[in-house]
Amino acid sequence: xxxxxxxxxxxxxxxxxxxxxxxxxxxxxxxxxxxxxxxxxxxxxxxxxxxxxxxxxxxxxxxxxxxxxxxxxxxxxxxxxxxxxxxxxxxxxxxxxxxxxxxxxxxxxxxxxxxxxxxxxxxxxxxxxxxxxxxxxxxxxxxxxxxxxxxxxxxxxxxxxxxxxxxxxxxxxxxxxxxxxxxxxxxxxxxxxxxxxxxxxxx
Amino acid sequence: xxxxxxxxxxxxxxxxxxxxxxxxxxxxxxxxxxxxxxxxxxxxxxxxxxxxxxxxxxxxxxxxxxxxxxxxxxxxxxxxxxxxxxxxxxxxxxxxxxxxxxxxxxxxxxxxxxxxxxxxxxxxxxxxxxxxxxxxxxxxxxxxxxxxxxxxxxxxxxxxxxxxxxxxxxxxxxxxxxxxxxxxxxxxxxxxxxxxxxxxxx
Numbered sequence: 001x002x003x004x005x006x007x008x009x010x011x012x013x014x015x016x017x018x019x020x021x022x023x024x025x026x027x028x029x030x031x032x033x034x035x036x037x038x039x040x041x042x043x044x045x046x047x048x049x050x051x052x053x054x055x056x057x058x059x060x061x062x063x064x065x066x067x068x069x070x071x072x073x074x075x076x077x078x079x080x081x082x083x084x085x086x087x088x089x090x091x092x093x094x095x096x097x098x099x100x101x102x103x104x105x106x107x108x109x110x111x112x113x114x115x116x117x118x119x120x121x122x123x124x125x126x127x128x129x130x131x132x133x134x135x136x137x138x139x140x141x142x143x144x145x146x147x148x149x150x151x152x153x154x155x156x157x158x159x160x161x162x163x164x165x166x167x168x169x170x171x172x173x174x175x176x177x178x179x180x181x182x183x184x185x186x187x188x189x190x191x192x193x194x195x196x197x198x199x200x201x202x203x
Numbered sequence: 204x205x206x207x208x209x210x211x212x213x214x215x216x217x218x219x220x221x222x223x224x225x226x227x228x229x230x231x232x233x234x235x236x237x238x239x240x241x242x243x244x245x246x247x248x249x250x251x252x253x254x255x256x257x258x259x260x261x262x263x264x265x266x267x268x269x270x271x272x273x274x275x276x277x278x279x280x281x282x283x284x285x286x287x288x289x290x291x292x293x294x295x296x297x298x299x300x301x302x303x304x305x306x307x308x309x310x311x312x313x314x315x316x317x318x319x320x321x322x323x324x325x326x327x328x329x330x331x332x333x334x335x336x337x338x339x340x341x342x343x344x345x346x347x348x349x350x351x352x353x354x355x356x357x358x359x360x361x362x363x364x365x366x367x368x369x370x371x372x373x374x375x376x377x378x379x380x381x382x383x384x385x386x387x388x389x390x391x392x393x394x395x396x397x398x399x400x401x402x403x404x405x
Contacts, residue, residue: 031208038211045218056355056383057239061371063380084364113395158364164253165360167367168235168384175238178396186368 059171061184078123078151082112083187084162084170085195089202094119101194106202109169116154116177123152154182159192229299229320230254232359237386238397244383248353249343251336252300255359257366258326260302261339263346264355271346272296278342279305287312302326304335329366333373340377357385 076095083091090107092115097104107115133147140146154174158167167184174182187195230252250262265271276295280287283305291309297316301308302324314322328334344352354374358367374382391398 031204035208035211038208038215042211042215042218045215045222048222053388054234054243054385055237055239055388056241056243057237057386058241059356059382059384061375061380061382063378064375113392117395160363160365162364163360164358164362164364164367165235167364168237168358168386171384172235172237172239172386172389176391176395176397178400 057168057171075151075153077126079153079155080116080119081155081157081191082170083191083195084156084158084166086159086161086199088163088166089195089199090166090170091195091198097191097194104194104198106198109166112170113173113177116173116179120149120152120177120179124148127151149180152179152181154179156182156184157187157191158184159187159195230258230260230302232357233361234357234386235360236389237384238389238391239386240388241383243355243385244353247347247350248355248383249340250300250355250357251370252302253356253358253362253366253370254326255361256326257362258302258324259329259336259366259370260300260324261327261336262300263343265347269296271343274346275339275342278345279308279338282338282342285309301339304328305338329369329373331369331372333376334369336370336373337376340373340379344377344379354379354382355385356382 079095081093081097085091088109090109090112092105092107092112093103095103127148127150129147132150136147136150137144156167156170156174158170171182171184173179232252232254244264246264246266248264250264252260252262254260263272263275272295273292276287276292279285280292285305285308287309291312294312294316298312298319299316301311303311304325304327307325311319311322311324327336327339329336340354356367356370371382374380391401
């Protein structure tokens with residue numbers, strides 16, 4: 001872009017020896033570096049503006065109650081318990097934990113999503129219509145599919161080695177897979193024992 | 204070329220103006236990601252920060268009404284018999300976050316706001332029954348009585364679950380059951396139910 005006038009001796013009439021013709025300087029400035037910098041800044045600001053808006057994840061916890069009747073009962077067939085342990089470990093079992101721990105399974109954050117989806121499908125497949133369903137339809141604006149997964153409950157049990165990130169990731173997984181009923185509960189000593197044993201062998 | 208550059212710089216100016224730089228956080232916290240689309244409230248909220256070492260900090264966010272700060276510190280002062288001076292109480296409204304037990308609060312508030320960063324704060328003590336944090340939440344709740352107060356929890360990726368559980372215990376003790384966890388935005392993973400739902404809604 002910068003143009004230099006190339007002397008141009010031709011055509012100019014000769015002056016005396018030692019008298020040089022003044023060079024004609026161009027008034028144009030090379031703008032390329034400035035534009036480069038401009039676009040660099042634009043890119044920078046575009047990225048910073050969109051990325052620095054934090055979001056809020058809503059979490060509702062139930063009131064602690066000692067009254068057994070107030071507690072929500074979960075059907076064993078529709079329950080999936082997910083435990084979070086050390087080093088991003090994920091463990092789960094369906095229904096109730098058998099005394100010998102044979103239905104205790106190990107997963108990780110990549111595979112647990114498929115387990116949740118599979119369990120949800122299974123619950124929907126075994127759904128039996130009863131008189132409670134119209135009430136659930138009414139709560140969901142007449143959506144007749146809303147009753148199908150009402151027995152599906154995910155129980156999240158982080159142990160003391162689980163990180164906050166694991167907990168939030170698992171809560172987020174509930175939103176991602178559209179799990180309507182989930183609860184965050186303390187881990188039981190029996191479950192903790194099995195988790196510790198598995199962690200020990202996987203070391 | 205010239206109009207093109209003009210437009211480019213116009214855009215640049217726009218972005219410079221539109222960017223709101225956050226004040227540098229006194230405590231560095233890397234929040235986890237979530238798909239939640241809810242925007243964060245910036246006022247009428249209390250912020251409980253959990254850093255990566257599991258230290259807990261408490262902040263009251265109120266931009267419009269500065270008087271809540273006075274009310275919070277007065278409530279805490281009388282309920283815990285701290286014996287704070289008026290100057291120390293006045294200093295509280297300048298204090299961005301508190302991360303000390305009630306025993307050390309006097310020491311923190313004796314420092315001017317711009318020097319508080321230099322003091323290494325050990326975190327508000329919390330335990331399974333709530334700990335000192337319970338009284339802070341109680342004070343904030345009464346100061347904001349009548350308005351909608353939101354409870355924000357900003358936890359670090361690497362903080363452990365028990366600290367979070369203890370913070371929840373402190374909130375529950377004050378009959379607070381709804382919280383907002385601060386997270387970084389993330390897209391719904393393709394193929395999942397939420398992804399399909401959002402695609403349809405578009």
